[in-house]
Amino acid sequence: MTEKTIKAIYIAGYGRSGSTLLDIYLGQHPDLVSGGELCNLLAWVNDKTRFQLCACGKKVEDCLVWGTVIKKIAELAKKEGVSLIQLEEVRRKLENRRELFLHRHSVQDRIAKGYQEFYKKIQQEIFSQLLHSKAGAKFVIDSSKTVAHSAARPMSLVNNCGFDLRVIHLVRDARSVVGSALKGRNRDLERGKASSVNYIGLRAALNWLLTNLGCDILQHKLTKSNFIRVRYEDLVGYPGVVSKKLGDFIGVSVNPLLTALRRESWLEEVHTFGGNRMRLRSIQLDKKKGDVATPLGYRLLCTVLCWPIF
Numbered sequence: 001m002t003e004k005t006i007k008a009i010y011i012a013g014y015g016r017s018g019s020t021l022l023d024i025y026l027g028q029h030p031d032l033v034s035g036g037e038l039c040n041l042l043a044w045v046n047d048k049t050r051f052q053l054c055a056c057g058k059k060v061e062d063c064l065v066w067g068t069v070i071k072k073i074a075e076l077a078k079k080e081g082v083s084l085i086q087l088e089e090v091r092r093k094l095e096n097r098r099e100l101f102l103h104r105h106s107v108q109d110r111i112a113k114g115y116q117e118f119y120k121k122i123q124q125e126i127f128s129q130l131l132h133s134k135a136g137a138k139f140v141i142d143s144s145k146t147v148a149h150s151a152a153r154p155m156s157l158v159n160n161c162g163f164d165l166r167v168i169h170l171v172r173d174a175r176s177v178v179g180s181a182l183k184g185r186n187r188d189l190e191r192g193k194a195s196s197v198n199y200i201g202l203r204a205a206l207n208w209l210l211t212n213l214g215c216d217i218l219q220h221k222l223t224k225s226n227f228i229r230v231r232y233e234d235l236v237g238y239p240g241v242v243s244k245k246l247g248d249f250i251g252v253s254v255n256p257l258l259t260a261l262r263r264e265s266w267l268e269e270v271h272t273f274g275g276n277r278m279r280l281r282s283i284q285l286d287k288k289k290g291d292v293a294t295p296l297g298y299r300l301l302c303t304v305l306c307w308p309i310f
């Protein structure tokens, strides 16, 4: 088995753009297995006090799929004599936003060769276990998006791990994203807490701009056939058309996705890690999900800040 045989679909873009929804939807296809925010897995393993439920409704450590993945990671770490805390530090160095914008080769020199090799082994183990968890699956979906500590993750999975990776850049109208951000952080909402972040609307608008610029850079670093841009509003408004486009891009039949569109629930047999709290209840592609009531002032702010790439 060569390293190239691990195939993955990476959902890039800003948070609150529907990445969890798309991850779970694509996971309905028999050839694809939904993984979720895989960039956060090691941090979670290192700090299990963080609240985390799998999409199947069980605690991550009690879930059949993630329980096995975590056990395998721990065994591998023990065998190699490497700490997962050190590995998470290495992952952040290899995958952070500066690597995407500046691509400093020097980072490779500052990381011990042994750690890079272990990073590769761990990522291969996680993706291989997910593929094994669903009979017949050929691709793992990683919806780690393009946050500060994972913006260069797609390049790292290709260059350091040898994956065959296709990137879906999911982009949602900045005005809706800011409206969603004003409701509060997912982490707080899952716990029923009010948001404690200052200037959350302004921060969301600026981060939306930075993130989508990062995705533009990513597009130039990948071959044309390995990158596609999808608008969230098209996904929820015209799911059949977008599904066909995605099926062609990945190289799988669109029919299972069209069948899934007619089903009421998508959460059976899905074990998506992390992501939006919607993973914990029944979800569907719904045009109404594209509409977010954003105050006029913030709509104007987004128009001024984000107009170059609307």
Ligand SMILES: [Zn+2]
Pocket: 054, 055, 056, 057, 058, 063, 064, 065, 066, 270, 271, 272
């Ligand atoms: Zn599960």
